[in-house]
Amino acid sequence: MTAEDLDEESASWLRRLGAAEGKRLAAERELHATLVRIALAEVRRRSASTPVTGRELDDVAHQAADDAMVAILAKLGDFRGESRFITWAYRFVILEVSSKLGRHYWRNPPVALDAGQWERLPDRLGIDPARHAETAGLLAEVRRVIEEELTAHQRRIFTAIVVDGIPLDALAEKLGLQRGAIYKVTFDARRKIRRALVANGYLEETGLERQ
Amino acid sequence: MSDLERLDRFLHTDPRDVGCDEAMAVLHIYVDLMAAGEDAAGRYPGVAAHLAACGPCDENFTGLLQAVTGG
Numbered sequence: 001m002t003a004e005d006l007d008e009e010s011a012s013w014l015r016r017l018g019a020a021e022g023k024r025l026a027a028e029r030e031l032h033a034t035l036v037r038i039a040l041a042e043v044r045r046r047s048a049s050t051p052v053t054g055r056e057l058d059d060v061a062h063q064a065a066d067d068a069m070v071a072i073l074a075k076l077g078d079f080r081g082e083s084r085f086i087t088w089a090y091r092f093v094i095l096e097v098s099s100k101l102g103r104h105y106w107r108n109p110p111v112a113l114d115a116g117q118w119e120r121l122p123d124r125l126g127i128d129p130a131r132h133a134e135t136a137g138l139l140a141e142v143r144r145v146i147e148e149e150l151t152a153h154q155r156r157i158f159t160a161i162v163v164d165g166i167p168l169d170a171l172a173e174k175l176g177l178q179r180g181a182i183y184k185v186t187f188d189a190r191r192k193i194r195r196a197l198v199a200n201g202y203l204e205e206t207g208l209e210r211q
Numbered sequence: 212m213s214d215l216e217r218l219d220r221f222l223h224t225d226p227r228d229v230g231c232d233e234a235m236a237v238l239h240i241y242v243d244l245m246a247a248g249e250d251a252a253g254r255y256p257g258v259a260a261h262l263a264a265c266g267p268c269d270e271n272f273t274g275l276l277q278a279v280t281g282g
Contacts, residue, residue, distance in 0.1 A: 038278045041277070041278070042274045042278070045273075045274060045277065046270070046274075082237075082239070082240045083239040083240045083242070083243040084243055084279075086279070087239045087242055087243045087246075087275070087279050088239045090239070090275055090278045090279060091235075091238050091239040091242075091275055093278075094271050094274045094275045094278065095235065095271060097274070098267065098270065098271055098274075125217065125218050125221055126214075126217040126218070126221065127214045127217065127218065128214060131214055134214075135214050135215075138214075138215070138218065142218075167267065168265075168266070168267045169267055178231075178232070179231045179232075179267065179268075180230050180231035180232035183230060183231045183265055183268075184230055187224055187228065187230070187264075190221070190222045190223075190224050191222075191224045193222055194219070194222035194223065194224070197222070202215075203215070203218075203219050203222075206223075
């Protein structure tokens with residue numbers, strides 16, 4: 001990538017962030033102020049789904065902007081111009097907000113790890129409470145597959161995410177795993193449960209699943 | 212939608228799903244395409260499949276899209 005390949009705004013950011021001290025510091029201050037603004041908007045957008053409130057929420061935003069700023073400056077050489085520079089930079093702050101709010105979940109968690117709130121399974125799966133009697137066999141089969149056919153690791157993670165409703169980022173933080181690793185476990189568990197339900201005649205196989 | 216269909220949809224996994232790490236690695240590109248009105252899902256079907264299935268990554272997508280569009 002050369003500066004000519006970039007849009008004007010992205011080229012300007014890179015030029016100023018790579019300039020001599022005075023210009024560079026001014027650009028860094030401007031970028032940081034922008035990151036703070038985006039982080040504040042993002043924590044407010046997510047405020048309904050986090051126990052963090054008020055001034056503490058603003059603190060999370062400022063910490064996210066600070067950490068994003070450090071990461072952006074360290075990885076400036078990795079920017080390949082596949083998007084606008086500012087979109088690339090905003091990605092860091094959005095991911096920081098997501099990760100930091102996940103960490104805060106455990107200070108006052110509505111449910112403990114390994115709680116296993118099986119009575120909430122129908123609700124989690126979107127099954128109408130008024131029809132529990134009709135779906136009792138299906139739910140029993142889902143639970144049997146979870147308990148007997150998933151590995152211990154799959155069962156623990158699937159139960160935490162799906163049965164107990166623990167946010168994926170919060171569980172990743174608690175177990176010291178990457179979000180992608182947690183997602184992959186739930187992906188494999190969903191596929192395994194579905195295959196068992198198909199094998200036992202509860203669900204039909206579909207074209208996409210056969211691929 | 213019946214309970215069975217709802218459960219089936221929940222358990223359904225899309226083999227094109229690229230997972231969290233790969234989707235988040237190109238999120239900025241995907242969002243810029245969306246913001247420009249281009250066919251981001253057509254260019255990155257595996258990312259689109261992932262965002263449809265992963266709530267937290269879809270939250271990040273929504274946040275980044277709002278950040279760049281001011282919406």
